[in-house]
Amino acid sequence: MAITVNILLEQRSLNLSLAVEGDKETLDMPISWVHFSESPDPTPYLEGGEVLLTTGLVMPKDQPDEIHRSFASRLIDAGVRGIGFGIGVQHDSIPQWLVYQCEATGLALFSVPLKTPFIAISKTIARGISDDTHQNFARMYSNQQRLMRSVKSLDPVSTIVSRLAELIGGWVALLNPVGSIISSSHHVLPVEVGALGDALAFSVLGEAKFTVAKGYDIAIFHVASPTKQTLGYLVAGRKGEKGTIDHPLVAEAASLLSLAVNGTAxxxxxxxxxxxxxxxxxxxxxxxxxxxxxxxxxxxxxxxxxxxxxxxxxxxxxxxxxxxxxxxxxxxxxxxxxxxxxxxxxxxxxxxxxxxxxxxxxxxxxxxxxxxxxxxxxxxxxxxxxxxxxxxxxxxxxxxxxxxxxxxxxxxxxxxxxVVEPSLMRAFADLKLAPIANLIFDLSTGPHTKAGKPRQAGTAKTSESQIAKVDSGTQVRAIDVLWAWLQSRGRAEEAARMAGMHRHTLTKYLGVIGKELGVDLNDPGTTAELWYACRFSRFGSTLK
Structure with missing residues (x-):
């Protein structure tokens, strides 16, 4: 147990007398150190948590001077646990104005008789701090051993989680990589882990985050395998302000969980x-x-x-x-x-x-x-x-x-x-339309290619730029004729208007297209395949 003002006052060998009780909670807060000073403002030399010893060498007896008017308030703001006033050196008793200030601010004040040297108080506090440090180390070692023994249980994950909650005096939950609870120390947690939001987003392997929610100090550790794979997140909470929870113990539990979870692979x-x-x-x-x-x-x-x-x-x-x-x-x-x-x-x-x-x-x-x-x-x-x-x-x-x-x-x-990969669809379309890729119809003389002969399947293809060079006034591509007919759902009149020709001419050209493709254009399955082919082929159609 850490030494406090109450424990200090209980030491009979010191003969200390409490003059102002102050804040009761402060009396039981741990003392970090003891400081002796006669300065009217010792706060620059304090870190918080100290007991201040003074004989009041520069303090007025009856009324506080300007510099002592806020003496107790400054000490409270600095986090001082209490004042030990040595009597019999400069003052026969504690100045009444100092008593009033301590009562007003809630600062503990006790008298130190002349026969009690300040060094005796310093040694008592030092021993208390040393004992507390040793006890903390012993407790930490004991807790670590209890956690490590959990790994040998039949269900190490659940045992580590429940044991950690017991040791920190709070609650613990293990989450999987997507944030769902897979093991918990309690059936109902006081904090909704899903509401922690960004605190569960880790960018660094083994990272830890600390936050406060609903009055709980919460530590979140990223649990990762030795192969740098995310295994989940360990969330631990304890009632109190930030820093209340035992972070080293939670960190060790996270390390043990990484071994326990990964060890079941x-x-x-x-x-x-x-x-x-x-x-x-x-x-x-x-x-x-x-x-x-x-x-x-x-x-x-x-x-x-x-x-x-x-x-x-x-x-x-x-x-x-x-x-x-x-x-x-x-x-x-x-x-x-x-x-x-x-x-x-x-x-x-x-x-x-x-x-x-x-x-x-x-x-x-x-x-x-x-x-x-x-x-x-x-x-x-x-x-x-x-x-x-x-x-x-x-x-x-x-x-x-x-x-x-x-x-x-x-x-x-x-x-x-x-459901078909785009490149496969384009390959299908190009192969399907390859026999008529270069087939061009002249509106006056009938079907022909640029070389004067109908294009046969398997002959060399012209480039896309060459295919596009067609006199729109007298010539039309076979793919355009086919696409117009497919878009018109087989209605010759509508398709002929779209292609810019007479319907009888369109019918004659469709006969040539069917022969070149080797298909029956009256077959619904064939027309469905040709529709997709015209839509996805790299040869394209100028009528799209």
Whole structure:
């Protein structure tokens, strides 16, 4: 226990007498040092927390002079714990004006008899500070040993968290990389960790942040693995002002957690393989074959109706997603958000209750490191359809740059260009239109190329700039004719007006185009492919 004014007064060998009690809280605050001074203003030589000893050598007896008028107030502002006034040297008793000042300001004041040397008070305070320092070291060592023993328990993570809360006299929570609680010392925390906001954003490995919220001194440590991978965040709080909490002890707990969490990696590898295999079975509609093992692997199956989530990202981001879903070691509340999850074909797949889907997707996309495709609602037996929908929605999300696409939400997930990589679409279009890329029709003489012969598939192509050099008055490109007809949905009159020719001429040219392409233009499937080809081909059309 640190030495205080109350403890100092209890030392019978010193024969100290309390003249002004002052602030009761101050009497029990630790004394940092003792200072002897006869200066009318000793505050420049103080750091706060001291006991000031004086004989009042320059103090007036009856009334304070100008410089002593605010003597006690200056000492209070400097953080002095109390004044020890030595009597019998300059004054036979403590000046009454000093007593009044101490009573008005709440500063403790005690008398020191002549037979008690100031050095005896100094030694007593020094011994108290030394004893307190030794006790702090002993306590710190004991606390560290208790924390280290927690690593050997069956559940080291939960044990470290609960033991740290006990040692600091507060509460502790371990968060996963996306900020969700995975272990906590209390079922209900006095501070909502989600409201800490920017305090959970770390840019330096192993960084620590300190803040105050709702009257709690809070320390937040970034928990990282030896391989510099973010494992989560340790949040500890204790009632009091900033600096109340034992920061070194929290720091050590963060280091132990980094070892405890990372140390389970090898044992989790087999579990992850098992989860991947069982997740694949669920996605294929075989949930019945894994149901008996679900409690051990995922802490149970989610409640129908369900949605499938295809989660796409780098390996470290997918690992973070896995820790987000991790059901074990949860002590905050019963796990009502059960998730089937595992890595399948390079992506993280998760099956969740439709009612909880928004909560999960919000957490998954919060950091911007993951892309999510979400299926519509299904039952277990319809899971193959959900897998197909989630896969398509994920492809659309990658193409569009969106963090989340829900299948059937009207965001373009059902369009061909939404699920086909753009370069593949352009390659398809160029190959499809290659036979007519250089085909030009003369409105007076009929179809021909610049060389005077119809272009055959497989011959050399002219450059894009050469293709564009067509006399708009007498010549028209075959691609323009085809695009006009496709845009008019096969209506010859409308297409002829758009291309600037008679409908009979248009019909004759379409016959040539169909022959060159080797397709039947009356086939709906063919016209659909040609529409996409004209839209995406680098050969382009001047009628777009």
């Amino acid at each position: 090898d044992s989790n590898r087999s579990l992850n393989h098992l989860r991947s295999t069982m997740t694949r079975l669920c996605l294929e509609g075989e949930s019945q074959s894994v149901r008996r093992f679900a409690d051990d692997v995922w802490s149970g199956l989610p409640v129908q109706p369900l949605v499938a989530l295809r989660i796409i990202g780098q390996q470290d981001a997918l690992e973070d997603a896995g820790r987000l879903f991790e059901p074990f070691r949860r002590t905050v509340a019963k796990n009502d958000n059960r998730v089937v999850f595992g890595i399948v074909d390079g992506d993280m797949w998760a099956i969740v209750s439709q009612s909880n889907a928004a909560m999960w997707t919000q957490q998954l996309t919060r950091t911007g490191r993951l892309t999510v495709g979400q299926s519509s609602g299904v039952t277990w037996i319809d899971m193959p359809r959900a897998r197909h929908e989630a896969y398509q929605a994920g492809a659309e999300a990658l193409t569009s740059g969106k963090a989340l696409v829900q299948y059937g939400s009207g965001e373009g997930g059902a369009t061909l260009e939404g």
